[in-house]
Amino acid sequence: MSRPLAALAMRPAVAPVLFDAGARRRLNGLVDLGPDPDLVLDEFDSPRARSVLAGVEVLVTGWGCPLLDEALLHHAPRLRAVVHTAGTVKNHVTEACWRRGLQITSAAGANAVPVAEYTLAAILFSNKQVLATRDGYRRTRERATDWHVRLAGAGNYRRRIGIVGASRIGRRVVELLRPFDLEVLLSDPFLDPDEASRLGARLVPLPELFGSSDVVSVHAPWLRSTEGLVSRSLLGSMPDGATLINTARGALVDQPALERELVSGRLNAVLDVTTPDLLPSGSPLYDLPNVLLTPHIAGSMGGELHRMADFALDELERWTRGVPFVDPVHPDAWDRTA
Known part of the structure; x- marks a missing residue:
């Protein structure tokens, strides 16, 4: 043939x-x-x-x-x-x-695999306060016996993770989180509570998700209707010390509002995408100790x-x-x- x-x-x-x-x-x-x-x-x-x-x-x-x-x-x-x-x-x-x-x-499904893996690593490292601990260790050069006291708020036991968007990647992240002692919240306008439960998460509105999660990870599609979805008010409702992860698109987040929160030190972030894609050389996000910034590498490399x-x-x-x-x-x- x-x-x-x-x-x-x-x-x-x-x-x-x-x-x-x-x-x-x-x-x-x-x-x-x-x-x-x-x-x-x-x-x-x-x-x-x-x-x-x-x-x-x-x-x-x-x-x-x-x-x-x-x-x-x-x-x-x-x-x-x-x-x-x-x-x-x-x-x-x-x-x-x-x-x-x-x-x-x-091959979107195949490309979702490394993005979800990157996100899982970011969630676990964020709750472990790896960036702050690295910087503290660099300063003190001490193998102190009281790190477990200094990091009293760290760890991945009974922490709450918010997933924005039940996309391919969002669903895979929820699946990867199942073996851990974490509570997973999920927000998606096209999902019902039963399906969310089957995935291993609890369906909640965006304000509840942002207001109560230790880590929020964004996995919604970039559409006209989702631009600026992660608004100033949602960012402002996040608990002190919480982390925002974005591997979706920078346009989904009100970046000036996020930048203000990060410069203040109130929030942390893992950002694989930004607006614009390449930030100006003078952007503070390059040097902030509470920001892990990568150049859109979460996808297949x-x-x-x-x-x-x-x-x-x-x-x-x-x-x-x-x-x-x-x-x-x-x-x-x-x-x-x-």
Whole structure:
């Protein structure tokens, strides 16, 4: 049986990082990449790109994929499916794709794994007061016998964790927290109390979650309706010494309000995302002792990229066999999907 004609559409530097030698062999066995199997499209307007698109049945997309709009679909009349090797497809999939009836899948579930792992580590370290203890140890250079007294408020026994958003990542974080002696609160407008209970959490309104949690972790999607969701009043209601974790998007948080709380020292934060994505060089968040700031690394990095590639190849294999995707992207969930 002939293999369907496919093309890679992403930044050219991304493809060899995603697909190691073994994954590339598997990809070549599933689809026909045409006369130039090393070609990676990062634009759809050149004569060369349009020549390839004319016969393509499936696009394997990644970071940097150009927009899949009406113009693209006009030049790709045989295109039937899009297999995305990363998380969100909102940067390249358009309404035109749904009108064409394209089958679309993404590796968002695979990318959720490292984000949830990062969050779990951040929660446990935050309650353990690792940053403050590190700084105190650096100053004193003492292996004091009374650290357990100095850290009387630290630890992960019977602490309360608030999860904002029952997204893929939010749900996985709740699952990872199950073995620990923690109470988990969850807030999500699309969830009912019974489902929250089945996940291992108690459904509460946002004000209760922020007002009573030792650590709050944000996992809601970035939508117009969620911008500024973590407001000044919610931040102001957090208990003294509480920690905010954000691995979602910076736009979900009122950043000036958060910055004021952090500069005052009242709250702590673990921030993998900010607004803007790259803070000005003079931002105090770089140097505050109560802030752990990382450059959007919670998602798949290094070898973790291969998890996403393997998932995408699994989906591609299902499609070539006429089997439905395990994790399709549905247009009816578009308005609440990250």
